[in-house]
Amino acid sequence: MSNIFKKKLVVKGHVLNYELRFRPQKNIIIRIREGQLFISAPEGTPDWEIERAIYRHYEKITIVQNRYEEQSKYELYGSNKWIKIFDKPIPILLEEEMIHARLVNGCLTMHNYWDQEVQLKKIYNFLSQFYKNWFYEVTSQWALKMGVEFKTISLRIMNLKWGVCYPETGKIIFNPKLLHFPASHINYVIVHELAHLNHPNHSTAFWREVERFLPNYRELKAKINQAGL
Structure with missing residues (x-):
């Protein structure tokens, strides 16, 4: 039965927590599963040798961990x-x-x-x-800035859309999965749906109105769509 230890190492001011196992093997093996760092090493391997292996692969480790953290909800x-x-x-x-x-x-x-x-x-x-009241309050604030009026706000799980607007009834539906994102990203979807009250289609005029209130909307749009539903 292998010995398991919880360890940590500070690299460039960043604390790396990892699980260390000693096993009857020849080489040090580094694995990352669900953002967690796991290291298995030959029995009797000194700490300095294990830490040297971590230092050598530090850049790759942080890239994989950061990617997992960004994509995980x-x-x-x-x-x-x-x-x-x-x-x-x-x-x-x-x-x-x-x-x-x-x-x-x-x-x-x-x-x-x-x-x-x-x-x-x-x-x-x-x-x-x-969070329904939060969406209602933030949407109301943006509606006041944009000079538009909506009738109702609701939240519903949707597989293909972050939000839906029905201009003829003034009804707006938001996907609760938006709550995974920073408020700035949610603001983009709110402004997007409110702009549909004046522009039902994704016309040039529609995108101009979105840009008028969110000049960086392209960046926010790319980030939220990249994350996926």
Whole structure:
């Protein structure tokens, strides 16, 4: 049975946490799974040799870890469960008993449904209710700036759209998955949908209005679309 140790190393001011295992093998092996650093080394390998291997591959390690952090929106497996809200991971506590979901002191507590698809649906439904007022207030602020009026705001899980606007009824629907992103990215979708109240299609005039209120909309649009639904 291999020995397992929790270790850390500071490289260029960055703390690298990693799990070290000693095994009957010839070489030091570095792996990254779900953003976590795992190292297996031959039995008896001194710390300095392991740390030298980390230093040698530091750039590649950070690139892979950063890419994982940027693209990951939630983690529902393992001991540390979390979901990103406004681009910040908040812990999730799953309970066996049937309880009402709640978000208190930066921690989301809810029933464990033992099925990721069902769990996510329940999470997004809860977040839709919890943050509906936030979307309403921010949309109202932008509507005032843009000189437009909407009738209703709702949140609904959608597989292909971040938002939908129905100009004829003044109804706007937002995807609760937007909550994974920074407020600046959400603002782009809000301005985008509000602009549709005056311009139903993606015409030149439509994009001019979006740019008028968000000059950097192209950058925000690219980042949110790159992340994917």
